[in-house]
Amino acid sequence: xxxxxxxxxxxxxxxxxxxxxxxxxxxxxxxxxxxxxxxxxxxxxxxxxxxxxxxxxxxxxxxxxxxxxxxxxxxxxxxxxxxxxxxxxxxxxxxxxxxxxxxxxxxxxxxxxxxxxxxxxxxxxxxxxxxxxxxxxxxxxxxxxxxxxxxxxxxxxxxxxxxxxxxxxxxxxxxxxxxxxxxxxxxxxxxxxxxxxxxxxxxxxxxxxxxxxxxxxxxxxxxxxxxxxxxxxxxxxxxxxxxxxxxxxxxxxxxxxxxxxxxxxxxxxxxxxxxxxxxxxxxxxxxxxxxxxxxxxxxxxxxxxxxxxxxxxxxxxxxxxxxxxxxxxxxxxxxxxxxxxxxxxxxxxxxxxxxxxxxxxxxxxxxxxxxxxxxxxxxxxxxxxxxxxxxxxxxxxxxxxxxxxxxxxxxxxxxxxxxxxxxxxxxxxxxxxxxxxxxxxxxxxxxxxxxxxxxxxxxxxxxxxxxxxxxxxxxxxxxxxxxxxxxxxxxxxxxxx
Amino acid sequence: xxxxxxxxxxxxxxxxxxxxxxxxxxxxxxxxxxxxxxxxxxxxxxxxxxxxxxxxxxxxxxxxxxxxxxxxxxxxxxxxxxxxxxxxxxxxxxxxxxxxxxxxxxxxxxxxxxxxxxxxxxxxxxxxxxxxxxxxxxxxxxxxxxxxxxxxxxxxxxxxxxxxxxxxxxxxxxxxxxxxxxxxxxxxxxxxxxxxxxxxxxxxxxxxxxxxxxxxxxxxxxxxxxxxxxxxxxxxxxxxxxxxxxxxxxxxxxxxxxxxxxxxxxxxxxxxxxxxxxxxxxxxxxxxxxxxxxxxxxxxxxxxxxxxxxxxxxxxxxxxxxxxxxxxxxxxxxxxxxxxxxxxxxxx
Numbered sequence: 001x002x003x004x005x006x007x008x009x010x011x012x013x014x015x016x017x018x019x020x021x022x023x024x025x026x027x028x029x030x031x032x033x034x035x036x037x038x039x040x041x042x043x044x045x046x047x048x049x050x051x052x053x054x055x056x057x058x059x060x061x062x063x064x065x066x067x068x069x070x071x072x073x074x075x076x077x078x079x080x081x082x083x084x085x086x087x088x089x090x091x092x093x094x095x096x097x098x099x100x101x102x103x104x105x106x107x108x109x110x111x112x113x114x115x116x117x118x119x120x121x122x123x124x125x126x127x128x129x130x131x132x133x134x135x136x137x138x139x140x141x142x143x144x145x146x147x148x149x150x151x152x153x154x155x156x157x158x159x160x161x162x163x164x165x166x167x168x169x170x171x172x173x174x175x176x177x178x179x180x181x182x183x184x185x186x187x188x189x190x191x192x193x194x195x196x197x198x199x200x201x202x203x204x205x206x207x208x209x210x211x212x213x214x215x216x217x218x219x220x221x222x223x224x225x226x227x228x229x230x231x232x233x234x235x236x237x238x239x240x241x242x243x244x245x246x247x248x249x250x251x252x253x254x255x256x257x258x259x260x261x262x263x264x265x266x267x268x269x270x271x272x273x274x275x276x277x278x279x280x281x282x283x284x285x286x287x288x289x290x291x292x293x294x295x296x297x298x299x300x301x302x303x304x305x306x307x308x309x310x311x312x313x314x315x316x317x318x319x320x321x322x323x324x325x326x327x328x329x330x331x332x333x334x335x336x337x338x339x340x341x342x343x344x345x346x347x348x349x350x351x352x353x354x355x356x357x358x359x360x361x362x363x364x365x366x367x368x369x370x371x372x373x374x375x376x377x378x379x380x381x382x383x384x385x386x387x388x389x390x391x392x393x394x395x396x397x398x399x400x401x402x403x404x405x406x407x408x409x410x411x412x413x414x415x416x417x418x419x420x421x422x423x424x425x426x427x428x429x430x431x432x433x434x435x436x437x438x439x440x441x442x443x444x445x446x447x448x449x450x451x452x453x454x455x456x457x458x459x460x461x462x463x464x465x466x467x468x469x470x471x472x473x474x475x476x477x478x479x480x481x482x483x484x485x486x487x488x489x490x491x492x493x494x495x496x497x
Numbered sequence: 498x499x500x501x502x503x504x505x506x507x508x509x510x511x512x513x514x515x516x517x518x519x520x521x522x523x524x525x526x527x528x529x530x531x532x533x534x535x536x537x538x539x540x541x542x543x544x545x546x547x548x549x550x551x552x553x554x555x556x557x558x559x560x561x562x563x564x565x566x567x568x569x570x571x572x573x574x575x576x577x578x579x580x581x582x583x584x585x586x587x588x589x590x591x592x593x594x595x596x597x598x599x600x601x602x603x604x605x606x607x608x609x610x611x612x613x614x615x616x617x618x619x620x621x622x623x624x625x626x627x628x629x630x631x632x633x634x635x636x637x638x639x640x641x642x643x644x645x646x647x648x649x650x651x652x653x654x655x656x657x658x659x660x661x662x663x664x665x666x667x668x669x670x671x672x673x674x675x676x677x678x679x680x681x682x683x684x685x686x687x688x689x690x691x692x693x694x695x696x697x698x699x700x701x702x703x704x705x706x707x708x709x710x711x712x713x714x715x716x717x718x719x720x721x722x723x724x725x726x727x728x729x730x731x732x733x734x735x736x737x738x739x740x741x742x743x744x745x746x747x748x749x750x751x752x753x754x755x756x757x758x759x760x761x762x763x764x765x766x767x768x769x770x771x772x773x774x775x776x777x778x779x780x781x782x783x784x785x786x787x788x789x790x791x792x793x794x795x796x797x798x799x800x801x802x803x804x805x806x807x808x809x810x811x812x813x814x815x816x817x818x819x820x821x822x823x824x825x826x827x828x829x830x831x832x833x834x835x836x837x838x839x840x841x842x843x844x845x
Contacts, residue, residue, distance in 0.1 A: 297723075299722055318725065319722065319723070319724075320727075323725050336717050336719050336720065337717070337719040337720055338720070339720060340712070340713050340724075341716065342715075342716045343712055343713070347709065347713075350709075352725065354709050354710075355725075364705065365704045365709065
């Protein structure tokens with residue numbers, strides 16, 4: 001791939017990337033979330049079309065406009081979210097899109113072909129089981145088989161280990177080596193260092209859409225890779241911080257929370273947010289940050305542990321009770337959680353105040369007071385909106401975020417949680433939101449800031465706690481902020497495996 | 498350009514009238530004379546207006562009842578069954594207590610029992626939704642089937658009237674006290690109750706915290722949870738109110754119009770207020786005050802259509818088809834945005 005450029009509205013996802021793949025190698029494409037790895041591979045697989053650049057196979061330019069083109073060039077991809085039909089059997093899933101001639105599906109003929117493929121590549125799977133009965137690792141094997149079955153010689157695997165158990169990872173790697181010895185070429189997209197060091201022959205590192213590092217594996221260390229992945233050059237904060245302290249705090253002790261799949265995704269997390277500080281939570285996404293925040297706000301039941309605000313135990317309170325104690329929350333999902341987008345800004349302004357004075361007087365909504373409050377948010381936080389009666393969906397992402405930030409800050413909360421507050425915002429809105437967070441802190445509020453953007457955390461936080469596989473690290477003080485060290489902790493260093 | 502919803506609805510109703518004209522032509526009736534009859538007998542003549550207002554009463558109440566959970570996007574299709582159970586409870590209490598209670602007290606007790614009957618019929622599907630996640634559209638609809646046949650059974654079984662036995666027409670005995678809900682100029686005084694209910698529900702949705710939380714749930718369940726709303730309580734309360742109020746419609750119909758409990762026929766659109774209430778509520782954009790107009794309008798169209806049957810000898814099925822067309826097109830008028838479609842077209 002040569003000079004590939006892919007632009008999305010507002011982001012340059014892939015910026016003049018050159019990427020070479022040699023036959024029969026296992027190539028790791030490494031980078032942080034949002035570095036452009038998946039986008040680049042989606043270009044190769046025909047999901048996206050590059051704005052610039054060319055793809056050459058054996059020196060000849062090919063046009064890959066869709067997945068069919070990719071497949072006819074022997075390229076196959078397993079996405080992070082599988083594309084199997086859960087109620088079909090493995091056999092039926094493998095037959096999809098295969099042309100066996102004639103109108104009738106000859107499942108038996110297909111079966112013998114599958115078994116042959118299984119023998120060749122050492123992948124074992126029960127063909128008559130329904131996909132929904134399989135474990136994640138087994139489903140992944142079906143996906144790989146599907147590609148082999150369609151004649152793929154180059155396999156792209158997007159974050160293949162992200163939801164596998166260690167045993168399953170070992171199995172997967174065994175299969176990948178077997179495939180390699182059968183002459184297949186494999187690309188794995190990952191942000192895990194040990195995987196690269198374990199299985200890859202060569203590695204390409206992307207950062208912010210650009211290739212920053214290429215090397216054979218020999219002689220590589222995790223330090224070198226970490227540095228390449230997250231870069232140097234910390235821009236230290238130029239935000240004006242004042243020392244404020246009131247002794248109040250939001251305390252989480254030994255919190256355990258189950259995730260959507262009922263597995264424990266937060267395991268004994270502890271942290272303390274003091275009044276007048278921003279406590280950053282660093283971590284690769286999916287290490288329990290989302291569930292931690294939801295549990296602190298009362299949206300998710302905790303399995304164990306305590307949550308306290310200024311000494312009050314709020315562990316058993318509902319969302320409303322926690323808001324009343326003084327907790328605010330700026331969710332990442334602004335359009336589905338932070339706002340009810342079909343309702344006007346007036347009604348959105350009182351989402352956390354709709355049960356009492358001055359907006360609910362003697363059981364009835366006081367629309368005059370509500371309009372006034374919405375107006376205050378709009379003017380106080382420079383929200384570009386025609387008036388306070390427009391539905392929230394008419395606002396741009398940045399303006400809606402300013403509105404939500406304003407709502408959560410103007411009401412008398414003492415602690416505020418904010419998750420990826422600037423994701424998807426343009427430069428102006430990003431700067432505005434960051435400044436407001438610091439201003440809130442300077443007025444004595446405590447902020448729990450969860451962000452995937454390490455630069456943002458380093459610039460805004462007073463202390464940083466790293467989350468890895470549901471566990472929290474000890475806080476790192478601002479004077480000890482070190483990009484590489486925190487980066488390594490995000491990848492598991494210092495956590496017991 | 499954004500043409501308002503009222504204009505869109507009128508546009509689509511005219512479209513429905515055009516298609517109806519075509520159907521009338523096939524039946525050898527002048528469309529102009531037919532539609533003139535439809536409008537004058539539905540809305541302009543004294544008897545037409547009387548009948549229309551009487552039909553408006555139960556239709557308005559049921560439509561307003563349905564609006565409450567609809568605001569939270571909880572689709573109560575069970576208005577019919579709740580209406581039926583309200584009428585059964587009210588008739589039963591009327592037959593038991595008539596004569597032994599003063600009329601005003603009897604009516605009050607009947608309203609309470611009708612509310613309880615309708616609410617009871619609305620609670621099971623709601624609990625099933627809350628605790629097991631069952632689809633309320635299916636469960637409330639199924640509850641209607643049970644209610645319809647239970648009513649059949651009641652009118653030929655335990656509650657069968659003496660006269661009905663002789664005539665072989667299923668119905669309950671009439672409630673003995675005359676003029677339970679007196680008529681003024683031929684219109685049941687139930688109309689005041691209906692208007693009061695519409696206004697109360699309008700205020701409830703606009704001014705109470707409960708109404709606000711229903712709107713949040715309807716806009717986004719996640720946003721509602723985030724706001725601290727208690728979803729289970731809100732949904733259950735909305736359905737208790739919805740079923741209860743639909744039940745009151747059943748009571749008002751028995752006490753004010755029929756005086757007896759009559760079995761229902763599924764295909765009979767004239768008594769299927771629970772179903773017809775759905776388009777009536779949708780056309781009014783779930784606003785209880787606008788529902789007063791839409792319930793009146795569709796009742797008038799139905800009565801006008803009946804008049805066409807009598808004046809021109811048009812088959813009843815064609816008449817009802819025309820009524821159905823009007824509803825269908827009016828609902829489309831609410832659901833789509835013509836201005837947007839035109840813009841998109843011009844952009845091409």
